[in-house]
Amino acid sequence: MDTETTFIAAMVQMRAGLLPEPNLDQGARLIREAAAQGASFVQTPEVSNMMQTNRVALFEHLRSEDDDRSLAGYRDLARELGIHLNVGSLALQATPEKAVNRSFLIGPSGDILARYDKIHMFDIDLGGGESYRESANYQPGETAVITDLPWGRLGMTICYDVRFPALYRALAEAGASFLTVPSAFTKKTGEAHWHTLLRARAIENGCFVFAAAQAGLHENNRETFGHSLIVDPWGTVLAEGGGTEPGIVLATIDPAKVATARKTVPSLQHGRRFSIVDHKAASDHLHLVRGSA
């Protein structure tokens, strides 16, 4: 594997609406623009096909992987443009009752090289009446996924996964140089946490982090944070999208930066397993011992 070669990565920032067809048009237009600017790796955000929280409407438009027109369209596009295309995620039918939030890596041949089902479900109450119950409509994945790009190994994750650092450490230990975090972050949590979480995952694992994001006010009245990011293994932001509009951001990626960052700060090698002492339990025990003496 020639890890000396640089390449251009592009994050496609979208404002997905309720229906798959116009969303595919929006995604395809931006992917073409990215390829025209030289990108050979392009990522789209979480739920590129549908931003839909209403269960009835969601299930009306859900298709199984084999029948999904967005997936077919993105495969055709990857083949036509000769790029590696990471469709951040598609909402797909998994069972009669549940969808799955699935990310795809499509190769320049149009073949599906890898798929990853989002593991961590965003079930939270943010306050101010803003609540999410992803697990009501989606079934979680149970398997972390690492795959190969021509420039190094890629660990695939989605959005809320970014809050679970053990997943990223496992992917880095399995050989990942690149970590993908396609997202639809809320505006509130994005303002507080987005840059910090993504830069931390890059720094602590010595990996590039690619995070294409949904942005702006969507048809379902949800507002997402945007700020699609490309972060290098030193934690430097190489490219960043705006807060509200669809568009693309690009950066030249030098895979050699992975080895350089890890050589400078070898924290991946210095990690050690440890046990934990509960100080309170230990002092209670001492007290008991003294009392019985």
Ligand SMILES: O=C(O)CNC(=O)[C@H](CS)NC(=O)CCC(=O)C(=O)O
């Ligand atoms: O349901 C959809 O339409 C698309 N999916 C999402 O928006 C997902 C699940 S609700 N969003 C997140 O995971 C946000 C995480 C986040 O914002 C955080 O960790 O702070």
